[in-house]
Amino acid sequence: MKAPVSWIRELVDLPADVTTEVLTDRLTALGLKLEAIHSADITGPLVIGRVLTQDKEPQKNGKVINWCTVDVGDANGTGEPQGIVCGAHNFGPGDLVVVVLPGGVLPGGFEISARKTYGHLSAGMICSARELGLGDDHDGIIVLPPDAGEPGDDVFELLGLDDEVIEFEINPDRAYALSLRGVAREAALGFGAPFTDPAERSLPEVDGRAWQVEVEDPAGCPVFAARLVSGFDPTRPTPDFMKRRVEQAGMRSISLAVDITNYVMLELGQPIHGYDADKVAGALRVRRAREGEKLTTLDDAVRDLSTEDLVIADDSGPIGLAGVMGGATTEMSDTTTRVLVEAAHWDAVSMFRTGKRHKLTSEAGKRNERGVDPLLPGAAADRVVELMVEHGGATAEPGFTLVGTAPERPTISFEPDLPARLSGIDISAVTTVESLRAIGAAVTESGDGSLEVVPPTWRPDVNDPYDLVEEVVRIVGYDQVPSVLPRRATGRGLTRAQRLRRRIGRTLAGAGCVEVVSFPFVGEATFDRLGLPADDPLRSTVGLANPLSSEEPSYTTTLLPGLLEAAGRNVSRGAPGVSLFETGTVAFPSENGPAPIYGVHTRPSDAELEKLLEALPVQPLHLAVVLAGERSRAGWWGEGADAGWTDALAVVRRLADELGVRIQVANAARMPWHPGRCAVVSIDEVVIGHAGELHPSVCKAFGLPARSAAVEVDLDALMAAAVDVTPGPVFSTMPVAKEDVALVVDASVTVAEVEAALREGAGELLESVRLFDVYTGEQIGEGRKSLAFALRFRAPDRTLTDAEISAARDAAVAAAVERVGAVQRT
């Protein structure tokens, strides 16, 4: 909302020392937030001049210029006439004109200086309205009325150039502030200044004779006012003050008739519609649209109407989308002389729905859907008639049609100490009552000390005791709220999951991984880049009805795409290697939709809540890691190492160790991983994710170095298995016995299998077993491999004898021989 300060001051008698800054500070404190202050982009000297002489001098190019001398009083410092060259001809000697003297700056940063032109020294400029930014269709020089003032007088105030325009950010509940009436009322409230309500007018008797109006839907249209003027002169221009104010408020000046309706809307907040009365056929009918009806609106769009849309119809059918936009057939034009003026109060919800349905935002709709004062229609229509008579030469036709009555405001029972209790400010009952009366509420004190409050008609947003509290507190001042810490909070600290997540993040950062936060939007192309087969369950996503990009219309089922893209971005920006991780939720569709919509007057039952939660997608927390390119750096110390499948598994194992979780890994083939270099990770045979080298095609698709590796696991599952209380470890301080064994097995036998056999065979004395070498080659034979393990034996209570050690080792080897066909290499 843009409000010219001069217009505000016309409605509220503010003290002279209230500057625009003081005014906006006070209004901001009351809840009308200052967005910007706009002012005329002119700096003086800009003064009245009297043209003394005017010599017409034809030029070679055929143009005739005027060499003028102009009396500018003492404004030029000498009192001598000012010589000025001027190209316009709509003035003559004796006229009072507007002169900008050297040193002045006009809109657009146009600096005025004395300059030689057409053989004269032209010291200044005689101004047109256009040059002063006062409008763009006055080509001629501004000729002031003879009584405008004396030569040398400053003209800023005279031309309204000193007027500043305040732009407010209006909250959706403060619909009344979308008018000068509302803004001025707030200013009056803020400074305790007298307010002139422009809606207070004496209206003619309601006789229904202005036009025949039938309201078939009084719930949608509680009040409908109509007036008629005739003899309107459509050729008359909009008076300057009106045009300026309409434009200052951010609207376009269109024609006198339209400008008047907009002017009154800005002034009062009541949207008005003017019909060319000669084009309206028969009575106006307010009703819901019928199935299949269409309407061409003022913006020339043909609209299919819904049976929920409120329309105004005449004998020809709908001629307007009520409260939102008029129709083309009855539009006022440059030949309209009879104007039917409509001002109506509409149901805000219906307006909102219609606007949304037709994707229509208009100045009228904006006000109607937020709620307008229902007492305004009659006054607003009368004001329009007044202005059409005054400026358009029209005659007010007798008759005033007013259908319906304003809906009653609720009576709110109110405890006068509630503002103090909810604000923490010491607010007396007296202050409460005064504040409520100041906003225009009717307050009566009932016997039991409570108040009966009827909020004003222009405040449809005030309905509850808490609404009244806000009114009282904003008048007392939000800056009066003391700062007190509540004392009762006795929380239980972070939850287990919250602590574990922090621990996981720190562990991964400790493992050299950098956390990334990426968008969860994906599409089929994303899954194609991952090489997922057509029937991969990851392709069944929660779709978005209104995605930002049609390429990515779904919520993701895997964190890898975002992470791979981020890795590719780092590589493309020159990083030799990058290790990234992300934790975030992914989503899988639920079969139990749709989610119910419950009422809001009572809490839904537990069963209802459960049904609601079941309808939501399953959203597990995932962790993904991508390791691409250089993982440990080369340097003066020697070679570096690129990331590979082992790094991916190392990260998973490090995490599992940190959480005390025992995981199992096994080979698996699954995209987007390399089919031979992918591990499926499980806890107690339940799969929690995968880790390994990425498929070469995926590295290529995301611009990553060959052999880049990745991990994705279900973090909820991993955290669920985390050990809460680690049992104290028991270990022996007796001497250790180390034995190495080399076992030749079939190439298909896994290390895990051999290790398990050794463990089982070695028995209780085995402290640890660790593979330290793998060898393949001619000595071993085709399809075979040699695995070298270091076994460590230790007893809790004694030094082991050589016999015990070799017996344990032999038992371990024997188990490997038996279970995996190992042959001991000697």
Add this chain to the structure above:
Amino acid sequence: MSGPNTDYDPVEVAAVSPAEVEAARDAALAAIAAAADLEQLKAVRSEHAGDRSPLALANREIGALPPQARKEAGQRVGQARGAVNKALAARQVELEAENEARILVEEAVDVTLPTDRDPVGARHPLTTGSELIADIFVAMGWEVAEGPVIEAEWLNFDALNLGPDHPARTMQDTFWTEPADNHVVLRTHTSPVQARTMLTRTPPIYVVCPGRVFRTDEYDATHSPMFHQVEGLAIDEGISMAHLKGTLDHFATQMFGEGITTRFRPSYFPFTEPSAEVDLVCFVCRGSQVNDEGETCRTCRGEGWIEWGGCGIVNPRVLQACGVDSSRYSGFAFGMGIDRTLMFRHGLEDLRTLFEGDVRFTTAFGSEL
């Protein structure tokens, strides 16, 4: 060789004469002092204190002396040998120390050599920032509540006094999931977590809810379809705006430093009534550059205040929908953007740096904020 039973040999016996012993000792001591390193000292030891050294030979001759001469000679030779051995030991220690010192000197390295062999990890400032905020509240006895990002429409809107026709609902440019009549949305704020908390717990409730939220904003330097919010909710007996102000002042001070407090301006949120916008004293200029045309603070643009978030007293309609007895309890709620808070706390120019995943951005913040 001489033995006790051989005849007295005056030549051999000369070896134990005072002059000879003294000479041998002095020669030994001179050689020891002259030994430049452990290797030379080893040779000196063998020559002057070894089995075939003059003093060792002299020692052996003692037995051949007449008994009356033995004692004196024994003493003389013994003292000489003692002096030599002592000097040897001392020189040994000296040379070993010199040797060690030399090795240490030789082993010196250039400590300016790079050591960046292992990759350096970091946590994202949005994560650590959320944790920092959570910790500020946990220290006050609050808890951290969480909920899903894909949320029921009823919880995201209706329960929060945003009915289907509430104008504010259009302001929130919501992502709807398919099918559109499924009534499931990407949450537009973390407020549904507050609703969930009220629905499942009994007061007193003191929770903060940091989390990821979505709006259909085009992606640019200051807007993102995904961003992060933290909201707070306190429900208790006798809660007022004063407690809200106290809590936010404390939060601001913890987050931005001593003296950084808040200011309330009347505003509108369906969830709260009365509602307020929260402004923060500009922690960069502390208001010193208000109306200073020469030098305008970039953080607050010369206003002295930074818009931080919204807050208010929980609307009793919300309490009602969530099963909280509004005649007994009142509450306050507040919310602000974490991304935005980090942007002005750390002077970030472009929101997108938070979501690009460039490791140079993230590693600058380390593992804690």
